[in-house]
Amino acid sequence: MHPAAPSPDLETDLREQALAKQRQDPRRLWALFWSIARPYWRYAPGARASIAWVVFLGLVRSGLSVIFSYISRDFWTALQKKDVAMFWRQITMFSVVLLCALPILVWYGYAKDRLALTWRKWHTEKILGDYFAKRTYYEIDQRGTVDNPDQRIAEDVKAFTSTSLMFFMSVLMSCIDLVNFSIILFRIYPKLFIVLGFYSTFGTVVATLIGRRMINLNFLQLRKEADFRYSLIRIRENAESIAFYSGEGREKVETERRFDSAVLNQLDLIVWTRNLAFFTTSYAYLIQILPLSIIAPLYFTGAIELGVVSQSQQAFHHVLEDLSLIVNEFDRLSQFSAGIDRLGELEEFIYARFAEGEDRRSKNAKDPDSFDKGGVPGLDDSDDGSGGMDDSPGVDVHDAGFAKMYGRADGIARYRKLREKATSADDEFAHDLLLAEGGAGDVHISTKITPNGESKVVVKNLTLMTPDKHHRVLFEDLSFTLEPGQRLLIVGPSGTGKSSALRALAGLWNRGRGSVMRPPLSSMFFLPQRPYCTLGSLREQLVYPTPLHESSATEEELIAALELVNLEKLPGRMGGFDEFRDWSTVLSLGEQQRLAFARLTIGRPQLAILDECSSALDVASEERLYSHLRESGIGYISVGHRPSLFQYHDIVLRLGAPGAAHDIEPIGPGSS
Numbered sequence: 165m166h167p168a169a170p171s172p173d174l175e176t177d178l179r180e181q182a183l184a185k186q187r188q189d190p191r192r193l194w195a196l197f198w199s200i201a202r203p204y205w206r207y208a209p210g211a212r213a214s215i216a217w218v219v220f221l222g223l224v225r226s227g228l229s230v231i232f233s234y235i236s237r238d239f240w241t242a243l244q245k246k247d248v249a250m251f252w253r254q255i256t257m258f259s260v261v262l263l264c265a266l267p268i269l270v271w272y273g274y275a276k277d278r279l280a281l282t283w284r285k286w287h288t289e290k291i292l293g294d295y296f297a298k299r300t301y302y303e304i305d306q307r308g309t310v311d312n313p314d315q316r317i318a319e320d321v322k323a324f325t326s327t328s329l330m331f332f333m334s335v336l337m338s339c340i341d342l343v344n345f346s347i348i349l350f351r352i353y354p355k356l357f358i359v360l361g362f363y364s365t366f367g368t369v370v371a372t373l374i375g376r377r378m379i380n381l382n383f384l385q386l387r388k389e390a391d392f393r394y395s396l397i398r399i400r401e402n403a404e405s406i407a408f409y410s411g412e413g414r415e416k417v418e419t420e421r422r423f424d425s426a427v428l429n430q431l432d433l434i435v436w437t438r439n440l441a442f443f444t445t446s447y448a449y450l451i452q453i454l455p456l457s458i459i460a461p462l463y464f465t466g467a468i469e470l471g472v473v474s475q476s477q478q479a480f481h482h483v484l485e486d487l488s489l490i491v492n493e494f495d496r497l498s499q500f501s502a503g504i505d506r507l508g509e510l511e512e513f514i515y516a517r518f519a520e521g522e523d524r525r526s527k528n529a530k531d532p533d534s535f536d537k538g539g540v541p542g543l544d545d546s547d548d549g550s551g552g553m554d555d556s557p558g559v560d561v562h563d564a565g566f567a568k569m570y571g572r573a574d575g576i577a578r579y580r581k582l583r584e585k586a587t588s589a590d591d592e593f594a595h596d597l598l599l600a601e602g603g604a605g606d607v608h609i610s611t612k613i614t615p616n617g618e619s620k621v622v623v624k625n626l627t628l629m630t631p632d633k634h635h636r637v638l639f640e641d642l643s644f645t646l647e648p649g650q651r652l653l654i655v656g657p658s659g660t661g662k663s664s665a666l667r668a669l670a671g672l673w674n675r676g677r678g679s680v681m682r683p684p685l686s687s688m689f690f691l692p693q694r695p696y697c698t699l700g701s702l703r704e705q706l707v708y709p710t711p712l713h714e715s716s717a718t719e720e721e722l723i724a725a726l727e728l729v730n731l732e733k734l735p736g737r738m739g740g741f742d743e744f745r746d747w748s749t750v751l752s753l754g755e756q757q758r759l760a761f762a763r764l765t766i767g768r769p770q771l772a773i774l775d776e777c778s779s780a781l782d783v784a785s786e787e788r789l790y791s792h793l794r795e796s797g798i799g800y801i802s803v804g805h806r807p808s809l810f811q812y813h814d815i816v817l818r819l820g821a822p823g824a825a826h827d828i829e830p831i832g833p834g835s836s
């Protein structure tokens with residue numbers, strides 16, 4: 165008999181517990197830290213020279229603190245001996261050294277902050293490049309395994325770079341300080357040195373044991389704060405819908421729930437910080453009497469002077485501080501570890517995606533027929549279906565040179581190692597990650613580009629699955645051919661997968677079987693079900709997705725496009741083509757759909773994909789827009805429910821549920 169399957173709640177709890185345990189594993193954290201930090205030091209120009217400069221300034225600063233310790237020793241001895249001349253000599257010496265040291269002390273902080281900022285800029289740009297490449301932002305959104313990527317990119321990178329640098333310099337300076345002041349201390353009284361060694365080791369071990377839990381609590385805190393902020397952003401984005409529904413009550417409950425969850429976790433954190441503080445505070449206060457109680461007897465017997473007592477006290481402080489870095493910074497260190505984990509998750513996701521793409525590409529290279537046994541011979545299977553930004557044959561924005569420059573090759577290699585580990589050993593983290601990313605054993609739809617980029621579409625035995633972990637089959641065995649210039653209407657009950665079929669065509673969804681051949685994305689234009697207005701001016705809306713500086717559209721063309729969709733008055737009403745507005749709130753849904761049509765006419769594609777993009781238009785406007793498309797000879801595939809749509813198409817495809825047949829027929833007069 166099989167044991168009963170654990171309930172989903174219990175399963176989630178167990179999974180969270182396992183992940184919490186992994187987050188505390190120092191070896192894993194270190195590997196993660198190194199994989200995130202390494203590319204900058206390896207590939208960014210000038211990075212190593214900058215850190216060398218910061219280290220140099222740090223060394224000088226450390227040397228200066230030794231000089232100050234000797235001046236201070238003689239200062240106290242002069243006081244003890246009541247030697248006025250010596251006292252003023254030390255004061256003068258102190259002032260001169262301070263004057264020379266000041267620029268170095270200030271410059272050190274400045275150089276460190278600048279380096280942290282440069283590192284952040286480099287790393288953020290690298291992640292942004294990856295985030296927008298191969299539609300990673302879309303995949304993250306669809307798979308839902310990496311929460312709040314925006315927070316990770318905006319805040320975790322910033323914290324990572326500045327804290328890494330701070331810790332690196334602290335550790336380095338501590339080592340140098342340690343050597344300098346240990347020598348001083350050892351010279352004064354070796355016994356002091358031994359006591360110090362025991363004391364600091366004891367402190368580090370106890371602080372680590374007490375504070376370990378804080379790593380996971382900090383990880384959760386970052387997530388909960390980001391969830392809370394996201395709920396507020398959603399309210400801002402959907403303010404009007406919520407206001408119509410009078411949904412404030414429900415929204416308030418949800419927002420407060422997220423906030424309370426963050427507060428509860430923070431409370432836990434505060435409790436653990438308090439527990440840790442019981443120890444760290446007593447540890448810090450004991451330092452004031454510990455060295456004195458050991459060295460004072462020597463002073464009372466007259467073996468040493470007061471200056472030596474003060475110097476040994478200072479040296480003890482320095483060395484102990486160096487040895488107690490973990491005790492003193494545990495709180496910050498645990499926040500830092502949490503940040504590493506979140507950033508690591510995001511980067512692992514990105515690498516997994518690139519590794520996935522590369523694996524598929526190399527598999528195709530070895531076996532060109534592997535995806536499409538009945539495919540058209542001689543086709544360039546360069547499009548891996550994962551949504552490259554430019555999928556014209558042979559072009560990949562992430563070619564080898566680019567990957568090397570940004571260290572992605574390292575990341576991919578790391579990911580592959582992880583995958584090996586997941587299959588050869590019982591590594592829960594690796595398994596988890598692979599499961600989240602879709603892992604081995606996946607089936608993918610093969611996507612090919614038509615020869616010479618002609619606007620033909622051939623779909624063969626296409627079975628499509630949802631991209632989430634359930635991989636629900638939406639429809640099976642769909643085949644059709646659309647010749648250049650032909651117009652296809654896809655109809656079917658709500659939820660059968662009509663929009664999803666378009667997603668498969670665009671390469672957004674690629675889980676399933678069968679093959680798709682279509683023109684390159686650069687000669688296709690998609691009008692999605694929900695109109696989208698980018699942040700920017702009216703001109704930028706119209707030429708979207710082409711960046712303004714790359715667009716060759718003239719003002720006359722923009723006006724003509726607006727006239728076609730009956731929006732010619734829009735620039736006058738909104739203050740001109742260069743006016744910035746929040747277009748998705750100032751335009752009605754129908755206006756946004758018409759604006760999208762205007763974009764389509766400016767983009768002049770060979771093939772247009774229209775997903776219920778005229779649902780908010782009146783019948784007369786719909787007719788005008790479709791007639792224009794027909795006259796301009798653009799082939800298109802539409803999805804829609806309205807009977808009026810039939811007259812603008814040549815073929816209708818009635819999509820069936822899984823297991824059911826699909827009905828494809830030419831549209832004649834009277835079809836509906």
Ligand SMILES: Nc1ncnc2c1ncn2[C@@H]1O[C@H](COP(=O)(O)OP(=O)(O)OP(=O)(O)O)[C@@H](O)[C@H]1O
Binds near residue numbers: 306630661662
């Ligand atoms: N990201 C996703 N993960 C899992 N399932 C999804 C996802 N997006 C959509 N689905 C599901 O896939 C199914 C098909 O969705 P699709 O949008 O293709 O339907 P449709 O036929 O276009 O419906 P409608 O006519 O209502 O627009 C739906 O049941 C939907 O819930």
